[in-house]
Amino acid sequence: MNSNPHNPKISDSASHGPSGAGDETMRLIASLPAPAGLEDRVHTALRVPPRPARVLAWPKRLNPQSGWMRTAAAAAIVFVVVGGGWGVYTRVQHNQPAKIIAMPARMPAPGGFSSAGAMRTPQTLPGPVAPQPTKANPAQPRKNKKPVASAKPANSLAHPAVSKSTAQSGQDK
């Protein structure tokens, strides 16, 4: 059986193959007649092309096709861009000095030994020293308390080296 004159190979294998029942069914489906009046219905559908469904219609004055909406959208975009740029400009501080911490330069040790990559730490700066409160003698009453300078002997006020030398000179005498 060769039902397809244009395509003999396909038709031959269809009729003699093991799936002949499948081809028969498919051919039966493919040869079903179109329903009556199909062409007329298609013609009608083509004459009245479907409009895009809209629940709410624009009033005539606000018709988006008139171009006002495009203008408004463009103005809104310009406003947003300019406003954003102005906001950024006002927040950014100009000519701000850079916050840089100067680190001490790594110098090799002068004695010939290398520092072996050790980081030299800077010496702590001498800061203000808080005056140490003098210890008051709890045994003495407050009334008898005298100034420290007058209570101590003159030697005690002198420099220890000076006092030592004076002591030595005394011994020599």
Add this chain to the structure above:
Amino acid sequence: MSTSQAIYAGWMEIPNSAVNDETRLRAEDAALAVLVDQYAGALYRVAYSVLRNPADAEDAVQEAFLRVLRHRDSLGEVRDHRVWLIRIVWNIVLDRKRRAKSRPETDDVDELARVLPSTGLSAEEVAAAAQHHARVLACVDRLPPKERQVLILSAFEELTSVEIASVLGITESSVRSRLFRARNLMAGLLDHQRSLR
């Protein structure tokens, strides 16, 4: 004639391009009407073989012609209108089939019993034939998509293997190899069904 009169005369005059456009539109409409009369039935059969629902198939045909209406400017560039239209409706039905949920098999049986030719057959014979065809179609649905598509299109006697290749966008040798595989798979599936019964 004064200058203003000349301007008004030129303004009121209908330009030749408008007349040409209208003529061209009418010609395109007439060509589209001819295409509908000529190929609506074939497109319906293609759509029905995939969708297996008369209403869906008719919708697909209408959608295909609406697409043609939208792109009627390119009608003159088409070489083979039949294959071109089948390709359009084929893409539409495949898209719809992909979106549609799978229907129960009983719907297919009822639908087939209604649409199949039943001249000289009793009601029982019609029902049995419908069940048989529904089983076969269920096997077709189980085929891989590429093989299934070739098998469906090969059932159309109007389409050659070259035209099937053109519709599917593949080579003719691919059509033949896919069809061979589809038939072997179908034979296996039908044998399996028979052994189960």
